[in-house]
Amino acid sequence: MMRSYWNVGNTALHLAVMLGRKECVHLLLAHGAPVKVKNLAGWSPLAEAISYGDRQTISSLVRKLKQQAREQMEERRPNLVSALNQMGDFYMELKWDFQSWVPLVSRILPSDICRIHKRGSSIRLDTTLVDFNDMRWERGDISFLFNGDRKPNLSLTVLDNKAELYQRVRYEETEMEIEDEVDILMSSDIMAAQMSTKSITFTRAQTGWIFREDRKEMVGPFHSEFYVINGMLLESRKRREHLSEEDLQKNKAIMESFTKGSTQGFDNNGEPVRRPSLSPPPESKVSWEEYIGSEPGNHPTLGRNLVYKETSKAFKATVAMSPDFPLSVDMLLNVLEVIAPFKHFSKLREFVLMKLPPGFPVKIDIPILPTVTAKITFQEFAFRNDIKAELFEIPSHYIEDPTRFPDL
Structure with a gap:
């Protein structure tokens, strides 16, 4: 029932959503069909549900996606906590320099030094960068606390040190938050962006005009060998077949109201006005034999006709690998999993x-947005046995504000 069909990679849940078979969708979700899985074109069942436009189906998929994410996190949690406990305690600094090929954007981009303390199964990240998109960068004095020895609903906290507020990163959203998210999904483009790693290769960077030799430099206190990253692409795909021209004008105002923390309006009873379901697309006349017999990349349309735009931008980048860095790549991945929000x-x-090439990536160029890259430098690292426990506690005079960080 859960097989993925070879020609387009659609799962049974993809097909049920695209064909508007609500009963099948709910049956598949009840039996744990994965919502995050993508077909060969890079679209999830949730993306196809937004295209189809049935609000109830979109809500069901959003809820199940969040439930599955929580379950996966809880499955990984014991191993993650164990791995953190087995590491030595440390202090680490990462410098972020953001750059853009767009001159106007480049002038306003910030830099940031992130400070990470690790003690037992606890991690603290201090940063001045709160959130960003193409043209808006929110600065502040932010601390992110992870305490692996506490219950899930108490383990993740974000502090706003200027406002002296804190917000616990909750595992479950309220009904209104879910419905607000559905309104946003139905009112905006269906987006998919990823860093393509299929064609990436690494070659040794060279230095010198006449006598060429492999580039070797110190990055902070670490001896490093530099590599050129070839074939790095940031692929961005956008769909809007579920939006009319009127929608595109109206939804701009709706999206602005959401980003300011309000809904698009209320009825006479004070209830938020929700976006209704779309009229379904025409019933598909494609037979099963026609579907499975179609050529790869040329499958018949099952839902709405796509209104689709794809862009791909190549990035020139380097990475400096050091054999001297005290942390291993596996240890770094465990730390990054904690602060991935x-x-x-x-x-x-x-x-x-x-x-990656051998060693630890002490300096990296990576694309963050289609117009923005980041240069990350691991400029300081030290194992320490004097990391204080109070660093991982919420100051007693901070006030809880569950709405301070809406994206977390």
């Missing part, structure tokens, strides 16, 4: 998961 750290983790 921050968007730029999830991008860093995605890069480090690649098969």
Whole structure:
């Protein structure tokens, strides 16, 4: 029932969503069909549900996606906590320099030094970068606390040190938060962006004009060998067949109201006005034999006709690998898994998961957005046995604000 069909990679859940078979969708979700899995074109069942436009189906998939994410996190949690406990305690600094090929954007991009303390199964990240998109960068004085020895609903906390507020990263959203998210999904483009790693290769960087030799430099206190990253692409795909021209104008105002923390309006009873389901696309006349017999990449349309745009940008990048760095790549991946709620750290983790040259990546170029790259430097690291426990506690005078960081 859960097989993925070879020609387009659609799962049974993809097909049920695209054909509008609600009963099948709910049956598959009840039996644990994965919501995050993508077909060969890079689209998840949730993306196809947004295209189809049935609000109930979208809500069901959003809830199940969040449930499956929680379950996967809880499955990994004991191993992650054990791995952190087995590491020595340490202090580490990462410098982020953001750059853009767009001059106007480049002038406003920040830099940031992230400070990470690790003690037992606890991690603290201090940063001045709260959130970002193409043209908006929110600065602040932010601390992210992870305490692996506490219950899941108490283990993740974000501090706003300027406002003296804190927010616990909750594992479950309220009904209103789910429905707000559905409104946003139905009112905006269906987006998919990823760093393509299929064609990436590494070659030794060279230095010198006449007598060429492999580039070797010190990065902070670490001897490093530099490699050129060939074939790095940031692929971005956008769909909007579920949006009319009127939608595109109206939804701009709706999206602005959401980013300011409000819904698009209320009825006479004070209830938020929700976006209704779309009229379903025409019933598919494609037979099963026609579907499975189609050529790869040329499958028949099952839902709405796609309104689709794809862009691909190549990035020139280097990575400096050092055999001297005291932390291993596996240890770094465990630390990055904890702080992955921050968007730029999830991008860093995605890069480090690649098969890198020997050593530890002490300096890296990675694409963050289609117009922005980041240069990350691991400029300081020391194992220490004097990391204080109070670093991982919420100051007693901080006030809880569950809405301070809406994206977490």
